[in-house]
Amino acid sequence: MKRGCRSCRVVGSAISPADVAIPLLEDISGKWKVLVFVLAYAKDEEEKQRLFMARSATLFVCQSCGSSHNKWAGKCEGCGEWNTIVEETPAERPPQGLGRVRGRVIEFAQMSGTSAVQPRRKTGIEEFDRVTGGGLVEGSAILIGGDPGIGKSTILLQAVARLSGEAKCAYISGEESVDQMRMRARRLGFAEAMVSLASATCVRDIISTLEKEKFDVAVIDSIQTMYIDNLDSAPGTVAQVRASAQELIRAAKRRGTCLLIVGHVTKDGQIAGPRVLEHMVDTVLYFEGDRGHTFRILRTVKNRFGPTDEIGVFEMGETGLQEVKNPSELFLSQRQHEVSGSAVFAGMEGTRPVLVEIQALVAPSSLGMPRRAVIGWDSARLAMVLAVLEARCDVQIGSNDVYLNVAGGLRITEPAADLAVAAALASSLSGVPVPSDMVIFGEIGLSGEIRNVGQLDTRLKETSKLGFKHAMIPAHPKTKDKKEGLRLTQIQHLKDMLSLFTEDTRP
DSSP states (O other): OOTTBTTTTBOSTTSOHHHHHHHHHTOTTOOHHHHHHHHHTOSSHHHHHHHHTSTTSOEEEETTTOOEESSOOSBOTTTOOBSOEEEEOOSSOOOOOOTTOOOOOOOOOOTTSOOOOOOEEOOSOHHHHHHTTSSEETTOEEEEEOOTTSSHHHHHHHHHHHHTTTSOEEEEESSSOHHHHHHHHHHHTOTTOOEEEEEOOBHHHHHHHHHHHTOSEEEEEOGGGOBOTTOOSOTTSHHHHHHHHHHHHHHHHHHTOEEEEEEOBOTTSSBSSOTHHHHHSSEEEEEEOOTTSSEEEEEEEEETTSOSSOEEEEEEETTEEEEOSOHHHHHTTTOOTTOTTEEEEEEEETTEEEEEEEEEEEEEOOSSSOOEEEESSOHHHHHHHHHHHHHHHOOOOTTEEEEEEETTSOOOOSGGGHHHHHHHHHHHHHTOOOOTTEEEOOEEOTTSBEEOOSOHHHHHHHHHHTTOOEEEEEOOTTOOSEETTEEEEEESBHHHHHGGGSTTTOO
8 A cells, every 4th residue: 555645545564454444434425435455455355345335333213103213313304203213233233135045944734733722821811811812822912002100010019920920930120119009909919829920131041040940921121221231232222122022922932831921112102112012922912001091901013813992991900900890881870961072872892892982072172273172082073073063064163172082981982872972962052961871882984974883783782781672873774773671763864863852853
């Protein structure tokens, strides 16, 4: 190398190109010819790869969505969150390709073949077994998320305590000490349960212990506290969460251990960490509920071994979470009769019919832009129903404040609640109560038509079982005027429902 060569800015011929490659590449004003010149002096292919990747030795990863960036930024372009990008150092080199080594030929199986039935372990908590599809499957991985203090650790400790009589169970916490877990078990009444407790966060130690002790069920509380010791990232980062979950799930499936993983959630209610975490597990459960209510809803978002969108209803008490056998009766237990702005909706949560009370309050507004407050329902859906009422039915409601609430803390997502919401709004606006023995459900279209909804017979059967006598439903040519002991009012347009709120036409 020439002394004082300007093209590579190296002073002295005794300096190796490999020694100056990284400082040169960090100079943003350098040219590509500098990189080519330095690579030409590299000793072998490994040194060339190291020099070429010198500038990409660090990545900036969003802790909310997991997207990677070349440099730090205040706002993540992937998810739009602020101050979530953190610098991380990848521990592994980038993939080098398959090379010349050929892999083995995999064997295929025919779809028509027979397979052994997957055995399930019943926890004895019927509501928990319902959301898991009938019990815990051997070798499955279940992720449970929810707000802090909502009951994730409580329900899992109750489940493994009940299973400990017939299965070898372990509870591994990275957030609590063994003494704290024992204190919680005594409060729940499981002080004598045969559950192995441990406080650990190193994934390598946990996997070695699980393989040695051969546990049937293991709880990891929580995945955000676990870490892989050969990664430089801190626990809770995207790289650590992804790698820790991958190693734990692989070990559980290899051994046949059912793995129950607790996951923290972000302020938006999503599992903290990369979205790929939900794809890696077999089942994803979310705890829902307001801290102001004693009810807790455990909802199935994903399940490879059972139906999705199933719910289990619990009530928080002094001795933990108690399952609710009939949630419809519980949600309607405090309903006030002959009060305007209240309507009963017959909904479906997975395969379970649930009757809940929809409450609406329409009040004159003194603001230039009236308020719209919604709890337990989609605010965009409410805006659509208000627009249809005003544009298609000539109901002057736009200048009023509107408050909508789903009683009991349940969150409704299905569009079949449109008609019940419209009835509650019209009742509050007119001051005429909805008949106390009536249940309402149906989807509203933009032209005001009432569309049919699924599982009609299941909804009506639950309605009749709870003592209701009248149901307002979408019109269907095959539906009779009386079914399951109920008098049915079939309507085709939203205007047909509004006649309910005139004194001379009320049934």
